[in-house]
Amino acid sequence: MSYRVLMFGWEFPPHNSGGLGTACFGLTRALADEGTDIIFVLPKKIGDVRSGRMRVLFADTATGAGTITFTEVESALVPYATSESYMLSGSENGDIIRNLYSRTLLGEVKNYALRARQIARKEQFDIIHAHDWLAFLAGIEAKKVSGKPLILHVHATEFDRTGGQGVNSDVYDIEKSSMEYADHIIAVSNYTKQQIVRQYGIPSEKITVVHNGIDPDFRYNVIPRLQKIKKQKNKIVLFVGRITIQKGPEYFVRAAKKVLERYPNALFIVSGSGDMERQMMTEVAYLGISDRVIFTGFLRGDDLIALYQAADLFVMPSVSEPFGITPLESIINGTPVIVSKQSGVSEVLSHALKVDFWDTDEMANKILSVLQNDSLKETLRENGHKEIKKVNWNSAAKKCVAVYSIFL
């Protein structure tokens, strides 16, 4: 049985700023391999994915199977709201900023939804699949005009994005009413499923967990970097992610301080950008470890791969991480990981070290153990490499198709 899916997303590689675009890419490609036809709708702002490498990649992999067509909508959406804007909403100027913010962002979400109606009227499809809240209203409008079943795919909730502090009620309302209206919900982890049940009051039988996968192509040979630093017996501990409250960068920095007291040759690299970047740099300076903590800004492509491959250890200290694809990217590039227990990815990784994000003593304990015991690094690397083969997009796509088949 081959299904035709109208899919609403918000970003797509190479125009992505985070894991969501990566996830949409991996999932749609595997769905196409399963024989599913996908009409992928994106806001215009994200860029033209029809031209360039994406189109070529899909043409390669989807031969004889399903197809993916891209449709774009005029809109000014940005995929990630900043935590600063949320935090400001509680401050003196909060209302002004929040209104401004709401007017633009929510206005765009509604604009996107209106365009979705037109597309839904025009296109032929069996089922609607929408990724995260910016696309939820579009999914709802498409269902209203077509009467087709609506599946919402939750990659993150407002509680994850804000670390639970200053949840935006407009966003929450869109999420909650959409989840209630949808026919079924796909959550990227049990962790997220529980959030949806607890915070949004959705019955658990309406939610299916589909863990993300990792594309084996994410590992390829690049010119090694940082080799001089490594030759001088420095060990590299890597953070990759937006520097926002959700990702827990401050816990990484605090653990770094504790590690450096015992292991001065540790070098901490923070790759990413975000509204807490300046705050983190100030904190690092205040702790007196500016020479051992490097901020690289946002990296992608070969730069990022080279960093994963050069690192001795990757740490994801997220406060609340519905899934978390970066640890998989690290493992596939041969670098073991520490992940926060408050993450979905920890459900699919046995061969990873796990900590509560707030427990910086334990984080330091584990970082030090990896840096000081090559055998630990080696064992995690060997076993992680085997394990990650099971974490693939094909099994995720199969589970999605199984969800579609409930309604078709």
Next chain:
Amino acid sequence: MPSVCFYFQVHQPYRLKNYRVFDIGNNNEYFNDDSERDVNNKKVLLKVARKSYLPTNAILLDLLRAHPDFKVSFSLSGVLMEQLEEYSPETMISFQKLVETGQVEILSETYFHSLSFLYSKDEFRKQVEMHKERVRYFFGVEPKVFRNTELIYNNDLAREVEAMGFKGVLSEGADHILGWRSPNFLYKPKGAQNIKLLLKNYRLSDDIAFRFSSRDWDGYPLDAPTFANWVSAVNGNGNVVNLFMDYETFGEHQWEDTGIFNFLKHLPGEILKHPDNNFVTPSEAIDRYPDVAELDVPHFISWADVERDLSAWLSNPIQRDAISKLYALEEKVLSTNDKKIINDWRRLQTSDHFYYMCTKWFSDGDVHKYFNPYESPYEAFISFMNVFNDLKLRIADRTINETEYLV
């Protein structure tokens, strides 16, 4: 005429508490977790005593009294005896009562239930002596038959323990060493003169130890008459059926509600219903039956996992790293002459620490996960290495002090 030879292993390690890098140099108590977690040794010991040792000992005492021909043997590790003495003296007394019947043999092993034979023969011999001393102290008997930790065995081990004066040694009846031969006979270890080898009948042993409560097993539910028939079927094809298993099988691995105690209560009577059957201890088996052939075991075997090799303790880099670093300290540790340092070092040798670090099958959640009190093999390693580094500091401190004293 098959004789049934029961041997039960009784062992509990001193588990390490969660020991962080920040504890190094500040805390030299490694084994005193007092939380609700399963690394709290006292808590675990009391639980196992209540669920397994005490009720099973009571049943065995009744059986030994009811059937004067019923025999069993035990091996109690030194660290287990130590914990019983400290946390549950009544359990120790109940073991003593069993031995007093004269129908129970106590076997020899390394005090610390260690892998010392693989790393230091000196240390191995010392630990066997330490264990002997404790067996004499608690039970007033002299062990004559040796079983190495987890039935780890090869030709060298047989020769070594023969030289130490043992007349028998136990191991696993692994298919890959037996081939077409049967575990139901005694063998002569290759290169040995006067020591006999008893091999576990793993099919019949594991029917009780592992499969007893397994609903997907053909033999489920197993009752005593059926099992007695299986044993009797050996008649004519063997001399002795060696049923070797962890004592915790009764009440801890197989819970009371599986019917395991009821099974045990009826088993000796059912086995003795067949007039050709009887029970022996390992020493009696050795005295009664000849060795039928020489058995060559050049590589180590054990009773662990399907592989029946050393991989449960020594298959990944963290296990090998931890254990080789530990034994590399031997000379320095002993030269401190510090009883506590030496004892802590020896407690770290207990094989369970390395078993907890095993990553084989870890993600599939099997027996290793079930028996692991740590969240993961990596947690076990991290605590172990932090403790190891603290121990090294203590040795260094000690050495510096000595030097100062001498100067």
